[in-house]
C-alpha cells in the first residue's frame with residue numbers, strides 16, 4: 096500500500112535527471128464524481144489531473160497554476176488548476192466522447208494555455224500547442240520550446256486512480272557530475288517500460304529502484320496533494336453581480352431564487368431576493384456564509 100494522494104520528487108544524480116511522481120486517489124475520485132464522464136473524456140481529465148501537480152512542481156509560484164483547453168472538438172472545455180499548497184481541482188465539458196487520440200481529435204483546432212497567477216495578481220500565460228497522441232506529448236513539446244530542457248511525461252488514469260511521472264534533464268548549472276551523453280535517452284527508455292498500472296500501484300521507492308536500477312535514486316519525502324476548491328459564497332455573489340440587476344431580477348421572478356452550483360466541487364449556493372438585493376446595494380453577505 097502506498098500513500099496515495101502524494102507527490103514525490105526524486106533525483107537520478109548520476110544521470111543528471113530530476114523526476115516527480117504523483118499518485119491521486121481521493122483527489123481523482125472527487126473530480127470524477129462531479130459528472131458522468133464518458134470514457135475518453137474521463138481519460139483526458141485524469142491525465143490532466145495527474146499532470147497538473149507535476150507541472151506545479153517544475154515552477155516556483157505562490158498562487159494558482161491553470162491548464163486549460165477550450166475548443167471546437169468533442170471535448171469543449173478542460174480546466175485543471177493547482178495551488179501552491181497542494182490543492183487541485185479539475186473539470187471537463189464535452190459534446191461527445193472523443194477518440195483516445197490524437198489530441199487534435201480530442202480538442203479540435205485550439206491550443207492549451209498554461210496560466211500562472213501569483214498571489215500578488217501577476218499573470219504569466221504560456222501556450223501549449225495541441226500536438227501528439229496525448230497530453231504527455233503536448234506538455235513535452237511545450238517544455239522543449241519554453242524551457243529548452245528535455246522533459247517527458249507519463250500519465251495514467253483508471254476509475255480507481257490517476258498517476259503520473261515527469262523526468263527532466265537538469266540544467267548545466269545544477270549538475271553535480273559529468274554523466275554520460277546518453278544518460279537521458281537511457282533513463283527515458285527505462286521509464287517507457289513502466290506500465291500505467293505499475294505507475295499507479297507500485298510504491299515509489301520500489302518502482303524507482305526497479306526501473307532505474309543502474310542509477311542511485313534519491314527519493315524525497317512525500318508531499319500531500321488533495322482535491323480543493325476555492326469557490327465561496329462571496330465569489331458566487333460576484334458572479335451574480337456580473338449578471339447585472341436586470342437579469343438577476345428576471346431569474347428571481349421566474350425561479351424564486353438564484354441557485355449556483357460550483358462545477359468543480361458541486362457545492363450549491365442559493366440566493367433569495369433579499370440576498371440579491373444586498374448584492375446590488377453593495378452590502379455585505381455576512382448573514383449567509385456558505
Ligand SMILES: [Zn+2]
Pocket residue numbers: 324325326327357358359360361362
Ligand atoms: Zn467549488
